[in-house]
Amino acid sequence: MLTNSRLVHQPHDHGRCINAALSRANNLCTEKGVRLTPTRESVLRLLWQSHQPLGAYQVQDQLSKLTGKSIAPPTIYRAIEFLSDLGLVHRLASLNAYIGCPFPNSEHSNLFMICNSCGSAAEVAHTALNDVLQNASEKAQFKLESQSIELFGLCPQCSQDTTQATEHKAHG
Amino acid sequence: MLTNSRLVHQPHDHGRCINAALSRANNLCTEKGVRLTPTRESVLRLLWQSHQPLGAYQVQDQLSKLTGKSIAPPTIYRAIEFLSDLGLVHRLASLNAYIGCPFPNSEHSNLFMICNSCGSAAEVAHTALNDVLQNASEKAQFKLESQSIELFGLCPQCSQDTTQATEHKAHG
């Protein structure tokens, strides 16, 4: 089970996450012979500013402020599409939001654990799960092509906070 | 693995699907002491007119034609919310669309197999899958509360059609 869950939910040097993501993006673009333009890189960087997914219009606002120019929605959606086609970002359908992929070159489950409290989203690749889904599909004679799995709940940090708050209440 | 996959993908007496759904809805509403008003019943019936999910505005169009009156979006969304709260319909996040639930009283996986070709969506409840997701969540110290699983691919019928078309082409 490959996941960035620990990084997402624990204090860490997030600058390293960002640098790694940009480095991977540069490599991948070079490899594929496509261009990581300033706009595209900025959008990727914005999506990596935290481990919480961002809506397209949030990205637009921030990019507009960043550049001082007003940027229209199509520019953002194009950059997101470009990055998404390369597997560098994912769309979270339930949230209409986008997030950077921590392992664009690995096998994917397109599985996210999304915290209802803090909004963070950890990505998980889970071979056994993929097998279960593939088997279920075959049983139903369904030719599986892609999948979107979104789990909602409480991340370790928020879960702990809730527990402590409850205990505090009980004692107070 | 509980599923309505066969009904969805094979010719069948769909009137029975509709009647069963409305009957379940009536029972559930009586049981819960809430009212299945004409609007709500119509929306449920429209969502059950086929095994393909419908957008809210498609429902609006059809209900407007059906009644001869113009119905505004809030009426549709309210009916959908009512039905959804009772577990009688589900939202497919990837499609911004809604579909009737074939087994509102059973355990759920919130798993759908959605055909990229014909748009049909079969619902599946899969205990083993739920266990895998629960285990993965525990491993990540994630307190799982709800889930949305959407599989995309080709349904048995469309898969067969594709195969035949390919064969035909090869022979032609």
Place this chain on the structure above:
DNA sequence: TTTTATATGTTATATTATAACATAACATAA
């Protein structure tokens, strides 16, 4: 340099969903 392909800018609009407040229908009790 000319040509071609790619990327971005710009305007307008489509699509999906909800806020806020008014009215109507229903249920219950005086």
Place this chain on the structure above:
DNA sequence: TTATGTTATGTTATAATATAACATATAAAA
């Protein structure tokens, strides 16, 4: 049966998300 509270719907306006269509600019190739 009227009054009263509750639930449901009507109505208007608008928020939020996403794309179409066409113009311009930039980069790469010939």
